[in-house]
Amino acid sequence: MNKLTIQIRPVTPPDVPAISALAREIWQASYPGIITQEQIDFMLEQRYGHERLYDDLEDADKWLDQAFHDGRRVGFAFSELYKGEFKLDKLYIHPDAQRQGVGGQLIAHVAARAAKLGYPCVILAVNKRNEKAIASYRKYGFSVRESVVDDIGHGFVMDDFVMEKKL
Ligand SMILES: CC(C)(COP(=O)(O)OP(=O)(O)OC[C@H]1O[C@@H](n2cnc3c(N)ncnc32)[C@H](O)[C@@H]1OP(=O)(O)O)[C@@H](O)C(=O)NCCC(=O)NCCS
Numbered sequence: 001m002n003k004l005t006i007q008i009r010p011v012t013p014p015d016v017p018a019i020s021a022l023a024r025e026i027w028q029a030s031y032p033g034i035i036t037q038e039q040i041d042f043m044l045e046q047r048y049g050h051e052r053l054y055d056d057l058e059d060a061d062k063w064l065d066q067a068f069h070d071g072r073r074v075g076f077a078f079s080e081l082y083k084g085e086f087k088l089d090k091l092y093i094h095p096d097a098q099r100q101g102v103g104g105q106l107i108a109h110v111a112a113r114a115a116k117l118g119y120p121c122v123i124l125a126v127n128k129r130n131e132k133a134i135a136s137y138r139k140y141g142f143s144v145r146e147s148v149v150d151d152i153g154h155g156f157v158m159d160d161f162v163m164e165k166k167l
Pocket residue numbers: 001026030091092093094097098099100101102103104105125126127130132133135136137139
């Protein structure tokens with residue numbers, strides 16, 4: 001694997017439109033075949049609408065990190081405190097930059113934060129059909145803890161594995 005050197009910086013309000021656009025680009029490249037286009041559009045609006053991202057930036061229990069390579073934004077990782085646990089909530093790498101260690105470096109960054117705050121593990125939820133992501137999480141020390149089906153409204157469900165990485 002040819003590893004990309006990245007710089008990790010916190011997302012700030014002026015970054016919001018670019019993060020939202022990057023999310024759409026990555027979701028459109030990744031999720032057709034896993035969830036419907038209607039669900040992609042619904043979830044993008046729900047999670048990456050500008051107002052939602054500005055609210056996330058104000059939330060003391062959320063951390064929004066972005067990765068740059070040679071000045072280009074190549075991905076992002078959002079983490080949060082969720083029901084008393086430390087959760088990697090979003091991890092998205094641009095298709096051109098995938099499989100070059102960017103996801104692994106962002107996972108390490110988030111895991112270091114969780115460890116520093118005293119949490120025993122990092123958890124995440126991943127679609128059961130997202131085999132590439134599941135392979136990647138296994139590579140970085142996550143294993144499946146449980147299987148969940150969450151109703152997210154408007155007739156959509158998230159059919160996920162919850163995975164955890166012990167610290
Ligand atoms: C899943 C994702 C975050 C991993 O980040 P990444 O930077 O590509 O991953 P890394 O380069 O650090 O790790 C690579 C490992 O991931 C897995 N992987 C990544 N892309 C893969 C692919 N296209 N096919 C098979 N395995 C893949 C492999 O285990 C790989 O290890 P290997 O190259 O030694 O075989 C990234 O590919 C991505 O953003 N995918 C699309 C969006 C997504 O599914 N996000 C996760 C939502 S829960």
